[in-house]
Amino acid sequence: MQATPLTGPAAAPIEAGPLAIELRNVARWYGNVVAVNDVSFGLGPGVTGLLGPNGAGKTTLLHMLAGFLAPSAGEVLVLGRSPHRDPGVYRQIGLVPEREAVYAFLTGLEYVRFNARLQGLRDADGAALDAIRRVGLEDAMDRPIGTYSKGMRQRAKVAGALVHDPQVLLLDEPFNGMDPRQRIAMMDLLGQMAEAGRTILFSSHILEEVERVGTQILVMVAGRLAASGDFHAIRALMTDRPHMITIRSSDDRKLAAALMTNPAVFAVELTPDGCSVQTAQLGAFRRLIAGASRTAGVRITEVFSEDESLEKVFEYLVRR
Amino acid sequence: MASFVAFSEIVGITLRQLMGRRRTVWLLLLAALPVLLAVLFRAAGRTEIDSYSRIVFDTIAITILMPLVAILFGSGAFGAEIDDGTIVYLLAKPVPRWLVVLAKAISVMAVSIALAGGSTALAGAIELGPIGEDGLKAAAAQVLGVVVGSVCYASLFLAVSLFTRRALVIGVGYMLVWEGALSFMLPGIANLSIRQYALGAANAIYPLPVQESRLSSDTAFILAAVLVAVTLALAVWRLMRFELPGGSD
Amino acid sequence: MTAQNLQQMGTTAPLAASSPGGSIYDLGYRHYDGPRRGRSWAMWSLFVESFRSVWGFGRPMTAKAAPFILTGLYALPALFQLAFSSVISQEMTNGSGPQPELLAYHSYFSMFYFLVFFFCVAQAPELVCRDQRYRVLPLYFTRSLGRLEYALARLASLAAALFLVLMVPCVALFIGDILMKPDTFKAIGDELPKALPAFPANGLIALGLAAISLTVSSFSPRRAYSAIALVAYVLLAEAVPAAVFAIGQSSDWSWTDKLFLVMPISSLDGATNWFFGKALQPGRFTGSLTAEEYAIAALISVVLFTTVLLFRYRRVPA
Structure with a gap:
């Protein structure tokens, strides 16, 4: 198991102040x-x-x-x-x-x-x-x-x-x-x-x-x-697990094609909900998505992260 | 003051715990037996210290009734709480452990004495009362014996129940094998037999004509006191180190 | 999520049924159409399982301690006699007189019964209380095992275990008796008829103790209370008739010795004497009852307690 920076003997207190x-x-x-x-x-x-x-x-x-x-x-x-x-x-x-x-x-x-x-x-x-x-x-x-x-x-x-x-x-x-x-x-x-x-x-x-x-x-x-x-x-912090992001736009198919070329993107899939993207670098992806949609001429209506729920986090940690 | 409140609260809870409805009915039936036998003695037209002491007091009150009642209550006072998990509520409190043990022990002794001692007293009054001073003395001696025996049994199995969850079965085994069979075969056991402490203590008031009563009353009192002190100290020691299982978690 | 997504996530089970809304996977479970064994097999299985659990097999070592130690203690005096039989037989051939019979088949139980009884106190509640406490009886009764079969299988297993406990010292005594004689084959021929009544006698003791123990135990879901109820019942059923008899002795209450028939241990002891054709020792038995009457009382008590047990299991909340 890889130690995340917060675990192990050197763990920092979660909150400042006196520790109960x-x-x-x-x-x-x-x-x-x-x-x-x-x-x-x-x-x-x-x-x-x-x-x-x-x-x-x-x-x-x-x-x-x-x-x-x-x-x-x-x-x-x-x-x-x-x-x-x-x-x-x-x-x-x-x-x-x-x-x-x-x-x-x-x-x-x-x-x-x-x-x-x-x-x-x-x-x-x-x-x-x-x-x-x-x-x-x-x-x-x-x-x-x-x-x-x-x-x-x-x-x-x-x-x-x-x-x-x-x-x-x-x-x-x-x-x-x-x-x-x-x-x-x-x-x-x-x-x-x-x-x-x-x-x-x-x-x-x-x-x-x-x-x-x-x-x-x-x-x-x-x-x-x-x-x-x-x-x-x-x-x-869980960088080694791909984030799943779903994007709704005026033309999902076109957007998917544009995102495919981006190195931060692992996989793109078209679902009835929109265009579902897997990426490892959430921050980089958020920055690049605006530019990508502009060049493709697609208007983005909604971006949401599918697996931000604790359930997913938990599943991930337990499986590791 | 605060510790007195805690003490009486624990005693109150323990008494209510020990006196479950159905169980109390059965125990009262059990306690009624010596009384019925005393009535039978009178019905047979006999008022005798000798045969009554042997037939009712020795073989039933002090050999069966008193140990059963005290073992049941003694092993149940902590045992039932450990089994059910309610012991947590008792121990997660700023109450010194010796006070918890003392409160439990006193409750158990009180209930055992009330039941076994009360039954012995009532039966003795019925059968031995008419005899006069000697009869009353003998009856008082019998009650004292049951009281000393109950106190010993109660504290012994209160302690045992903190070490093992099968305290009651061990208590029954002690009663059947040690007190029942071995102490007849090996007279040396007298120094380690609660029944002998009880009979010896009774001698302080009246020399009961019971077979093989081997200890003088002084020795009996001292040994009983040592037993109670040691077992209760062990109980406190154990309770201070009490650990809950990790749980089903 | 659609079936397509699931498959991409690594689900490899073949589809058993599928519609656009949902899918049922074929996980390989199969319906069983073959022949099934009936009630008697279920009873036998429960008997075997119970017999094993009486001895603590399939459970931790601590569960094995009580049955094995008690069996060992019960057999100990007989094993001692066996161990020293060679010494004793030498004494005999040296002509130092006839060997006094210390331990005999017919009186062994009456000397050391408390160990066998403690075996019952420790193990009978194990057999019946847990199932009630943890409410697993419905799991038995919804199978092909009925309530009565459940009770009978438990009873039989305890009786079988007790029979084993009772026979160990008898076998030791038998071997000891043979080794004491110079001519082994002749000794077997002589001793065997004397020892054979041990089978029916110990069988009756085992059944009688099992019936009482299991019946009393079955009335409480808590092992501790069952154990103490059993002890209270047996000790008082022994002591109270004796007390009543003693009270009535100076009066002309001739009926009081009939009460001895309810004594659980004494009636089994008396029955044992009957099987061996021995007269009742006056020190152990008072009153005018014969060994035959004790034997009948013991048999009736087996039937009676088994009936109560079966009634209890007809009603016990499952």
């Missing part, structure tokens, strides 16, 4: 199986998506950040301290685990209050009600969690994790089981927390979730950090 989360050459293995392999990155306030297919090591990474696993090698720091064997750090960490299990016999409010009390909050009842309101669970808060739907359960877990207003919020597959409306509400909530200076890291294998919330992403593949940083920036 820092990993230095972290690895974790179980016997002979390596779950996380030499991962380094730093995170400041904001929402960051942790992406990767199943088995990439996302949960292992989050568990290390939450202090529930010791790294086999390297150093994990949350707010400057190692979270393993240090319960005090949980004052500043909120964790939403992936497993759906909750205390089914508690009502939603009781569950959130349980979290508030164990956090030692002075006004536990008030904080619990507030957290319930933030996730929009007021109507169901007096019902046992056992009767909740998946999405409601997920929201109860989130309420329990943010009841003490932690500096760092870790969420493992938080959008699982939520309907689209709840998803948007949850994403808004995470966005608000990020604006208030909180550091939020959530894992997902569903890309549209990530695309909407955070432009910051970490991509894990087979235990290694495959990419980190701004999503669009990462896309631009």
Whole structure:
């Protein structure tokens, strides 16, 4: 695998400012199986998506950040301290685990209050009600969690994790089981927390979730950090993969013939949508297309990039 | 103050967890057995410390009821949370681990004592109450034995459940093989037998006419205290190093 | 995307059907038209699979530990006697008197039954609880295997495993007895008739324990609760009748010894004595019941528990 400039031991922090989360050459293995392999990155306030297919090591990474696993090698720091064997750090960490299990016999409010009390909050009842309101669970808060739907359960877990207003919020597959409306509400909530200076890291294998919330992403593949940083920036760095651009014009056939002669163009294909072009150098191509169309006497109506979606980026990184 | 709130919250959750509806019904039926046998004793027109202690207290209350109840609760207090994954909610909190273990242990002991001790007390009152002072003393001794035994079993299997997921089966094996068979064959095991601690502790109040009670009450109390201290310390040690699996990820 | 694009991207599967809107590819799957094996084969397969899983085959080493260690422990006393049989036989030829019979076929189970029972406690819940806990029963029942066949195959596999556990020490005792005699062939002829009742006796014990263990286990999807329910049932079914009998002894409650018939271990033990034609030892058995009555009780309990098991599997939510 080729290292992109942002990965590896020398990785730069994604954002400037104090780092809430820092990993230095972290690895974790179980016997002979390596779950996380030499991962380094730093995170400041904001929402960051942790992406990767199943088995990439996302949960292992989050568990290390939450202090529930010791790294086999390297150093994990949350707010400057190692979270393993240090319960005090949980004052500043909120964790939403992936497993759906909750205390089914508690009502939603009781569950959130349980979290508030164990956090030692002075006004536990008030904080619990507030957290319930933030996730929009007021109507169901007096019902046992056992009767909740998946999405409601997920929201109860989130309420329990943010009841003490932690500096760092870790969420493992938080959008699982939520309907689209709840998803948007949850994403808004995470966005608000990020604006208030909180550091939020959530894992997902569903890309549209990530695309909407955070432009910051970490991509894990087979235990290694495959990419980190701004999503669009990462896309631009992937120079060895041809970009697919579709152009609509007054005369697609003529335009195709004109583009064929250009050395930056790999292939041209006529589709019902227009003229589809593959190129390696996006910047150069954008500059030359205006001149090419002028000389061919074709008027361009629309240029769009087909594979700027995260799905494509992801597919690309995973396949490599 | 904050730690007291956390403590009572964990105790509350644990009690609700342990007293699931269906399970409580079965356990109450189990606990009713000694009481029924005591009633049967009275129906047979017998009020005797000797035979009652042997037939009901020794063979049923302290050999079957007390260990089963304490093993079930002891291994379940953490075991069920680890199985279900709810342990995360408990541990992702700024609560010292010794406090978590203490809260769990106290809940488990309370429930075990309420069930096994309550049953022993009620049965003893029915059968031995009419005998007078000696009878009451014997009944109190039996309850003390069950209390000491429950506390030992509960803390032992609370600790075991943090080391293996099959704590309950190991507990049952301990009860069947170690306490049941080996301690009859090898008398030296008495120093390492919870049943002997319980019988020895009972001797502090009244010398129960139970077969092969081998420890003096002082020795029994000391050994029981050591067992509880060591197992709970092990539980704290283990919980501080508690690791979650990587998950299905 | 059109089919043309897909092909350019490297899809090489031939087209099975195509229209301008979409295509179905022929991935090479074939319909099976040949003969199928029926229920009895499915039952046999489940039996084999269950038998393997009782011993932990096809599972990690940790799953093998409990069954093999318990089998070894149960056979250990007999193996000891086998190992020292040569020493013992020399003593005998030196004329130091008849060898006292320490371990005998008919009383071996009653001495070390707790290990076999612990085998049941550890392994019976493995067989039936996981399927309920992880809700995979429908996967069985939608195949040619029915609910009753499922239950019977599981029962048979546990019984077969237990039979094996029970026979190991008997075989060791048999070999030991033969090696002690100077004339091996004559010894086989003498010993074999004495040992043969071990087959029906251990068969009944295996069936009886399997029926009780599996039936009690099948009522909870959690292994832990099944195990503790099984222990509670068997220990109390042994202890409570004995207690009631002891209470009634000074009164003229003559009926109390009939309660012994519900004792699971003791009735199997009594039945074993009946198979070997031995009288019940007074130290182990009190009351007026005969070995024959225990044998009948054991048989009835096998039938009863199997019936309950089958009823349970008619209703168990799949």
